[in-house]
Structures are given as structure tokens and as C-alpha cells.
Amino acid sequence: MKNMNEEPRAIGEVVDLFCGVGALSHGLLRAGLTIQAGYDVDRNCKYAYEKNNNATFYARDVAKLTAQELQGHFSGAVPSVLAGCAPCQPFSTYKHRYEADPRWELVAVFARLAAEVKSDFVTMENVPALLKYKDGTVFAGFVGTLKAAGYEHIQWNVVRCEEFGVPQKRRRLVLIASRERQLPELKPTHDQPLSVRDAIRSLPEIEAGEVHPRDPLHSAASLSEKNLERIKSSKPGGTWRDWPFELRAKCHQRASGGTYPGVYARMEWDQPSPTMTTQCYGFGNGRFGHPDQDRAISLREAALLQTFPQDYAFLPPGQKVSFSEVGRWIGNAVPVSLAEAIGALILSSEHGDDVVGRCT
Numbered sequence: 001m002k003n004m005n006e007e008p009r010a011i012g013e014v015v016d017l018f019c020g021v022g023a024l025s026h027g028l029l030r031a032g033l034t035i036q037a038g039y040d041v042d043r044n045c046k047y048a049y050e051k052n053n054n055a056t057f058y059a060r061d062v063a064k065l066t067a068q069e070l071q072g073h074f075s076g077a078v079p080s081v082l083a084g085c086a087p088c089q090p091f092s093t094y095k096h097r098y099e100a101d102p103r104w105e106l107v108a109v110f111a112r113l114a115a116e117v118k119s120d121f122v123t124m125e126n127v128p129a130l131l132k133y134k135d136g137t138v139f140a141g142f143v144g145t146l147k148a149a150g151y152e153h154i155q156w157n158v159v160r161c162e163e164f165g166v167p168q169k170r171r172r173l174v175l176i177a178s179r180e181r182q183l184p185e186l187k188p189t190h191d192q193p194l195s196v197r198d199a200i201r202s203l204p205e206i207e208a209g210e211v212h213p214r215d216p217l218h219s220a221a222s223l224s225e226k227n228l229e230r231i232k233s234s235k236p237g238g239t240w241r242d243w244p245f246e247l248r249a250k251c252h253q254r255a256s257g258g259t260y261p262g263v264y265a266r267m268e269w270d271q272p273s274p275t276m277t278t279q280c281y282g283f284g285n286g287r288f289g290h291p292d293q294d295r296a297i298s299l300r301e302a303a304l305l306q307t308f309p310q311d312y313a314f315l316p317p318g319q320k321v322s323f324s325e326v327g328r329w330i331g332n333a334v335p336v337s338l339a340e341a342i343g344a345l346i347l348s349s350e351h352g353d354d355v356v357g358r359c360t
Helices: 023-031 043-053 067-071 102-117 128-148 196-200 225-232 299-305 323-331 336-351
Strands: 013-017 035-040 056-059 080-084 121-126 153-160 171-178 215-219
Touching (some): 013 102, 023 035, 043 056, 043 323, 121 128
């Protein structure tokens, strides 16, 4: 007879490489998978990762990990999943900044570890530009390594995150590989995209430079006097061309200054936001102005647009918030709702349930 006090059996086991503060893990957790461990070179991610994912964080360089170390996290629960998002900066459209960046080699490291660990499933998320990086050889090498290791079913898609409940225009490459199980199609979960209003309307108003007393992450960067005048002259969905001539930057005053109209701009309430970047807290870094408050979006608003839960804890109580650090964590994150859809597909494949599909 079953012991009524027995803990329910965990569903699967996940190890997350390049885990950051745990967005990918959190989405897989919400889908019903159990998170065992996360690895990242940034030790400052430890608090957020462990606080929100009921898993252990290891401050390690993934390039120095061994398969034996990772295999120690898998006890036989089904399905076993090795997940990760290697740093995407080397594949960025701003690739001139990263031409000598060795981090692209971490994709091959991930492939090697996956081939040696032999988990039931592997999933990788990255920027679409990875498909063409170095004439496609890096991505082809990743897929080839998985095939040689016995992963018979591999699919990859470039998805629009707004079709997966993310209130943000963001395109991502998603790869899922299975050793034995057929993989259903990764179908959109939302017919209609969520909007900026859906994501952040419940947050209290704050001013530029203000920190909300009940949520240190709901803080907005300060604005110079000129940038405050600029945002007051900005329209939702508009550009710096809406400003009086004297407020325009010198480069925009010249005849050749018509490029990058999306900088110094406000979001629109009833549209998805632009892609969250590592500098999404800055008014001058993109279309990151609040739709009607005279400030850039707060870090908490950026996190909500990446579909982190509103109570996701990024820092220990009392620790000072660094815009650059937390902004990097948020901008580099896998949108949690997209990760949840990936987890649902994996469970659907393992258990044969049609749990991945469209909702309204």
C-alpha cells in the first residue's frame, strides 16, 4: 500500500548551463519539470537562481565542466534534460564589437557535454544569427555532434516570442533534441500577442531616479534635464523626430542623422514592447521610454516584459541595485513563458500528452 505521507515523485531532472538568474530554469519549472542545478560563471546570480528555482547554483566556467560532474545530478528520473543558452553576444548583429570574442566556442562545449552526458533531451535557446555565424558551421557542428551521439530527433525553429505569451517583439532560435522520443511541433500558445499594458499596468507610478519603497527593483534611472525635456516631448511609438529641433542630438540635427529612429522613444501601451536588451533601463538606448510616465522603464517592468513573475527575487534584501548588472541579467534572459512552452513540449513528447497547443 502506498504511504500517504510519501512525497510525490519528481517529474524529470533538469541541469541548466549558462543559467544566469534562472529564467530558462524557471520556465521549465513552471511546465512541471524539476530543476536540479544551474551553472554559470557569474557568481552573483546565485541568490536569484536558488531563491526562485529550488535548485543549487554552481559558480563555474562551463568550459571546464566534465560530463561526470553533470551526470551526478541525474538519478534516473524521467525525462532527464540538459538545457542552456550559450552567451549570444558573439552572434549579435553588432558583431563588429565581438569579432575576437572567444565565447562562440561555448556552443561547441555545450554540444560536447550533451554528447557525453546523454540526457533524454537537450534544449538550447539563442539568437537567430547563430544559424549563419561563421557560414553556419558553428550551428551545423552543434547539430552534427548531437546526431553522432544518438539524438535521433532534432528540431529547431526561429520563433516569435510574442506568439508564446511574451509581451515583447523578440525572435529566438529554439532547438530541442531527443534521443528516443518523437518531438511534437513547438506551436504558438497565444493567438493574440500580449501588450505592454498587459504586462506593466499594475505597477505604481514612479519618477525618473526614484526607487519604489516596497520593491527596490521597481526603480527608474535618472534623467538629465535635457533628457527629461526630450521624453516629455516624445509620443508613444514615436521617435526623436517629434522633438523640437533644439532638443535633438547633434548627430540627428545633421542631414545624415536619420538613422536609429528607435533611440530616445516611448513604448506603446497596446503593442508588444521592443526587444529587451541588457541596457533596456536607459531612455537613450532604444525604445525604452515608459508609455506615459516621464522616465525609462524600471528594472521590474523590464523583467515583467521578459515574463519573470512580479515577485521574482533578483537580489538579497537590502542589497543595492546595480542597473548595469540587473539589466544584463534581464536582457540576456530566456523569456520565462517561452521556456515554459519548451518544457511543456518536452513533457508532451515524453508522456504522449497533447499539452502543447494554442490558447487564447
